[in-house]
Amino acid sequence: xxxxxxxxxxxxxxxxxxxxxxxxxxxxxxxxxxxxxxxxxxxxxxxxxxxxxxxxxxxxxxxxxxxxxxxxxxxxxxxxxxxxxxxxxxxxxxxxxxxxxxxxxxxxxxxxxxxxxxxxxxxxxxxxxxxxxxxxxxxxxxx
Numbered sequence: 083x084x085x086x087x088x089x090x091x092x093x094x095x096x097x098x099x100x101x102x103x104x105x106x107x108x109x110x111x112x113x114x115x116x117x118x119x120x121x122x123x124x125x126x127x128x129x130x131x132x133x134x135x136x137x138x139x140x141x142x143x144x145x146x147x148x149x150x151x152x153x154x155x156x157x158x159x160x161x162x163x164x165x166x167x168x169x170x171x172x173x174x175x176x177x178x179x180x181x182x183x184x185x186x187x188x189x190x191x192x193x194x195x196x197x198x199x200x201x202x203x204x205x206x207x208x209x210x211x212x213x214x215x216x217x218x219x220x221x222x223x224x225x
Contacts, residue, residue, distance in 0.1 A: 097122045097161075097197065099205045104178065105171075106212040107185045114185045116176035116193070116207050117169045125163040126197045133193035137180035144172055153177070161197070185209045 102118040114136070120128065131139040142153045151172070159174060161167045169175045178191075185191065189209040194202050 097200050102205045102207045104185050104191055104207045104209050106187045106209050112180055114178040114181050116178055120161050120167045122161045123164055126161045126199045127158050128195055129158040129198050130196045131176055131193055135182055135191045136178035140177045140179055142177045143174045187211050
């Protein structure tokens with residue numbers, strides 16, 4: 083009976099967030115872009131993000147219209163089961179709006195990710211240099 087009870091109990095859903103970073107901001111900037119990689123063992127949806135470092139955090143995608151790239155706000159991101167969602171420069175990203183202080187290299191910026199099923203997940207974004215931030219230790223260049 084014990085084995086049946088254990089087999090019938092689903093394992094707790096798992097989520098992992100890696101490589102969370104924000105590009106440093108120039109003086110006077112009101113926004114900052116954030117990136118990360120989310121992995122989950124069950125499908126879920128990132129529905130919102132909050133941070134004490136900004137008035138609000140929006141979920142954006144970059145849409146290419148001819149030679150012009152424009153940012154559009156979306157209502158969250160789907161995270162595939164047994165897969166990853168990568169927020170990266172030139173693609174889907176988080177926009178920290180009306181930041182309360184400049185984002186300086188070396189800072190750690192706390193945020194809370196809210197998932198539709200898995201609930202809240204706390205993460206610290208590391209601030210990387212303004213120039214060349216997308217080329218760092220461990221990141222692949224897929225161009």
